[in-house]
Amino acid sequence: MAIVSRKVSDLTGEEGAETDFAQVVVRQHPKLDQPKALDILVTELSSFKxxxxxxxxxxxxxxxxxxxxxxxxxxxxxxxxxxxxxxxxxxxxxxxxxxxxxx
Structure with a gap:
């Protein structure tokens, strides 16, 4: 038996290799009381202007x-x-x- 680990985007659920992802830290947002980290595909970063x-x-x-x-x-x-x-x-x-x- 093998354990398979996969990484998916927190935004879209798309799968990618570890090197395809950036970590985005949301430091301030009206709905948050502490910073939160998101794993996002590098190609998805363009959605943040x-x-x-x-x-x-x-x-x-x-x-x-x-x-x-x-x-x-x-x-x-x-x-x-x-x-x-x-x-x-x-x-x-x-x-x-x-x-x-x-x-």
């Missing part, structure tokens, strides 16, 4: 809540007269704050 031209923001509120926001680049750039300069001068998210020293 990339919006592109987006800025992904993580917004951390002072009382601890955080959320992600997705904004078109053009709208994001309108928030400041020279957004390129604002971003260039912004502090990084890793390491110490600029101007701080170890005592």
């Amino acid at each position: 990339d919006i592109g031209d987006l800025v992904i923001l993580e917004i951390k509120m002072p009382y601890g809540d955080s959320r992600e926001a997705y904004v078109r680049v053009a709208d994001f750039n309108k928030a400041a007269p020279d957004m390129d300069e604002v971003l260039k001068n912004a502090r990084g998210t890793r390491g110490r704050l600029p101007g701080t020293r170890m005592a």
